[in-house]
Amino acid sequence: MRTDTSTAQAPVAHPAPGHGAARAARGAVLTNYIDQFDIFLPVLALAPAAVAIYGAPNAALASALVFVATLIGRPLGSAIFGPLADRIGRSRITRISVAGVALVTFAMALVPLGAGHAGLVALVALRFLGGVFIGGGYTAAIPLAMEWAEPRRRGALSGLIMAMSPAANATLAASTLGLLAILGPDAYAGWGWRFPFLAGALLTAALFLYLRLRVEDRDEPSPPAAGVITAAVRGSRGTFVRLFVLMTGLWLFTNIAVALLTPQLGTIIGLDGSAVAFTMLVATIVSAVAMVATGAASTRIGRHRLLFWFGVVAAVAAPLTILGVFRSSGVVLVVLVALLQVITVSAYGPIGAHLAEQFPRSIRATGYGLAYSTSIILPALYPYYLPPVQQLLGVPGASALMLGIGGVLVAIGAWRPRVIDRGSGRGRPLRWDA
Numbered sequence: 001m002r003t004d005t006s007t008a009q010a011p012v013a014h015p016a017p018g019h020g021a022a023r024a025a026r027g028a029v030l031t032n033y034i035d036q037f038d039i040f041l042p043v044l045a046l047a048p049a050a051v052a053i054y055g056a057p058n059a060a061l062a063s064a065l066v067f068v069a070t071l072i073g074r075p076l077g078s079a080i081f082g083p084l085a086d087r088i089g090r091s092r093i094t095r096i097s098v099a100g101v102a103l104v105t106f107a108m109a110l111v112p113l114g115a116g117h118a119g120l121v122a123l124v125a126l127r128f129l130g131g132v133f134i135g136g137g138y139t140a141a142i143p144l145a146m147e148w149a150e151p152r153r154r155g156a157l158s159g160l161i162m163a164m165s166p167a168a169n170a171t172l173a174a175s176t177l178g179l180l181a182i183l184g185p186d187a188y189a190g191w192g193w194r195f196p197f198l199a200g201a202l203l204t205a206a207l208f209l210y211l212r213l214r215v216e217d218r219d220e221p222s223p224p225a226a227g228v229i230t231a232a233v234r235g236s237r238g239t240f241v242r243l244f245v246l247m248t249g250l251w252l253f254t255n256i257a258v259a260l261l262t263p264q265l266g267t268i269i270g271l272d273g274s275a276v277a278f279t280m281l282v283a284t285i286v287s288a289v290a291m292v293a294t295g296a297a298s299t300r301i302g303r304h305r306l307l308f309w310f311g312v313v314a315a316v317a318a319p320l321t322i323l324g325v326f327r328s329s330g331v332v333l334v335v336l337v338a339l340l341q342v343i344t345v346s347a348y349g350p351i352g353a354h355l356a357e358q359f360p361r362s363i364r365a366t367g368y369g370l371a372y373s374t375s376i377i378l379p380a381l382y383p384y385y386l387p388p389v390q391q392l393l394g395v396p397g398a399s400a401l402m403l404g405i406g407g408v409l410v411a412i413g414a415w416r417p418r419v420i421d422r423g424s425g426r427g428r429p430l431r432w433d434a
Contacts, residue, residue: 035138047273060267100133165345
């Protein structure tokens with residue numbers, strides 16, 4: 001809750017804190033769900049149709065390019081929409097971003113894939129534009145929810161918000177599995193893959209209506225006199241650099257353990273489309289539960305401490321687990337893929353609260369968005385630097401190495417001795433309402 005009485009007070013027309021907090025929390029949860037749904041649409045929904053759409057020789061590279069285009073667009077979206085959210089309000093920017101995602105996702109459902117390179121180019125361009133709008137969505141919505149929430153509730157709320165990523169993946173995996181069963185592989189590859197994109201557009205449009213009617217800012221915008229981006233990157237005493245390192249490690253987890261592994265389950269391990277969808281469905285459900293747990297636990301034991309030890313454990317356990325994935329089959333394979341999600345991407349649980357708590361209100365959206373999104377770039381370029389490593393170490397060995405590096409980066413980025421998290425209620429509080 002706010003403690004700084006020197007800043008502008010909320011207008012009288014604002015709802016009671018309890019109502020505003022609940023609405024902002026729902027808005028952030030739904031916004032992150034929709035964002036993640038759209039991010040992973042081409043990974044999961046197009047995976048069973050990749051060979052038919054792109055051609056067998058180009059399937060893996062084309063799938064990677066489509067996913068990378070989204071990730072590259074997100075930092076630009078954060079750089080554009082983060083300062084706007086700090087200057088004109090979080091709720092307004094969230095609505096604009098969500099509307100953009102809805103339009104772009106609908107357009108993607110109409111792209112004539114399978115007709116040469118033109119369709120792929122159009123899809124990559126739309127995915128980049130969608131990434132720009134997605135970067136604005138979480139940049140504004142998540143800090144807004146954290147500003148409404150009481151400090152002791154931020155960790156649990158963060159876990160719930162971040163759990164929407166695997167929840168969205170689970171939804172996509174389940175819908176893909178169902179459509180494959182109903183339509184069959186050929187019809188799905190021909191036109192059935194468009195249904196998840198249309199569903200994403202409709203869900204995003206519904207979210208826009210909810211945000212417009214129910215969610216508003218906690219406080220009036222109060223940006224610093226200097227440039228917002230400069231203040232966020234240079235004025236935080238190394239905060240941005242630490243968060244950049246931390247998030248780079250987490251994005252390596254995402255790219256290797258989710259984006260890359262999903263098609264590898266089919267192309268390398270040999271699972272059919274239904275088996276891939278089922279495996280990822282189980283893994284993402286388990287991961288969603290684990291994210292909620294890590295978010296809540298971060299309030300009790302401290303976010304820095306939890307993330308540091310998570311990185312240490314992942315640096316050792318994640319490489320061993322993914323090596324086991326490539327050597328397994330059946331139930332053991334499903335269990336190991338689920339375990340891999342738990343010991344890697346479950347570390348995202350406290351990130352919503354952790355990043356928001358590192359920046360004062362005047363630059364919070366900008367700092368949150370840039371720290372979360374600029375760190376995507378290097379991990380997102382894995383289609384270019386991973387193949388030489390795969391030639392040297394083999395596909396399993398290269399993935400194991402990248403996950404080990406990710407764990408080390410998470411531990412380094414989280415290491416901050418003698419600093420106590422504000423949400424834990426122990427030690428001096430971080431700047432929050434300044």
